[in-house]
Amino acid sequence: KNQVEQSPQSLIILEGKNCTLQCNYTVSPFSNLRWYKQDTGRGPVSLTIMTFSENTKSNGRYTATLDADTKQSSLHITASQLSDSASYICVVRRSNDYKLSFGAGTTVTVRA
Amino acid sequence: DTGVSQNPRHKITKRGQNVTFRCDPISEHNRLYWYRQTLGQGPEFLTYFQNEAQLEKSRLLSDRFSAERPKGSFSTLEIQRTEQGDSAMYLCASSLPLGPSYNEQFFGPGTRLTVL
Numbered sequence: 001k002n003q004v005e006q007s008p009q010s011l012i013i014l015e016g017k018n019c020t021l022q023c024n025y026t027v028s029p030f031s032n033l034r035w036y037k038q039d040t041g042r043g044p045v046s047l048t049i050m051t052f053s054e055n056t057k058s059n060g061r062y063t064a065t066l067d068a069d070t071k072q073s074s075l076h077i078t079a080s081q082l083s084d085s086a087s088y089i090c091v092v093r094r095s096n097d098y099k100l101s102f103g104a105g106t107t108v109t110v111r112a
Numbered sequence: 113d114t115g116v117s118q119n120p121r122h123k124i125t126k127r128g129q130n131v132t133f134r135c136d137p138i139s140e141h142n143r144l145y146w147y148r149q150t151l152g153q154g155p156e157f158l159t160y161f162q163n164e165a166q167l168e169k170s171r172l173l174s175d176r177f178s179a180e181r182p183k184g185s186f187s188t189l190e191i192q193r194t195e196q197g198d199s200a201m202y203l204c205a206s207s208l209p210l211g212p213s214y215n216e217q218f219f220g221p222g223t224r225l226t227v228l
Contacts, residue, residue, distance in 0.1 A: 004154075034216070043116070043203055043219030044155070089154050098143065098207075100217065102154030 003027045006103035021106045023073040023090030031095040035064050035075045038087045080110045116220035124226045132190045133223045137206030144187050147203040194227045
């Protein structure tokens with residue numbers, strides 16, 4: 001069973017609207033959690049990183065939250081733009097380990 | 113561009129042929145990783161190098177796959193006798209040594225392999 005589960009699998013939103021993506025993980029012991037944006041045919045690019053003590057982190061119109069007690073994270077996209085169309089991948093790192101646990105991603109499609 | 117680069121970006125080959133991909137990491141990064149990503153899935157770890165030493169290989173890396181990093185800089189991933197199931201995006205990433213939790217793996221653009 002994957003240690004990082006994301007939902008929804010995909011979503012379609014209208015330009016200018018907001019959306020929230022979910023990530024639940026079981027990775028332990030926890031080091032940090034990143035959200036990556038992956039454009040079609042490109043490699044993933046980091047949007048935010050949060051460690052155990054951080055509950056929220058923003059990067060422009062992207063805001064990530066982390067609840068380390070419930071092992072849940074969310075990524076909120078505000079005032080979506082067409083360029084936000086991509087796959088968003090939740091990635092969790094275990095302490096003292098280089099390995100990353102990847103979610104399957106949420107594919108976001110923003111329509112005009 | 114000083115990011116991770118990969119070549120070729122796309123490769124179409126016939127079943128049974130050998131293919132080789134190249135990854136050039138960020139220059140000061142001594143750690144290099146190979147991943148495979150299939151459609152609709154997150155990347156899956158294949159192997160990892162620290163300098164020229166290959167320190168771990170996933171069970172996904174069958175004996176048809178071999179990776180090298182001869183001088184601790186660029187790396188190559190070779191797939192022999194390709195099968196249709198090898199069709200995927202092959203991603204390379206690099207990072208600084210394990211240390212602060214913020215040490216990020218920076219990904220290249222990937223090589224898309226299609227086996228006909």
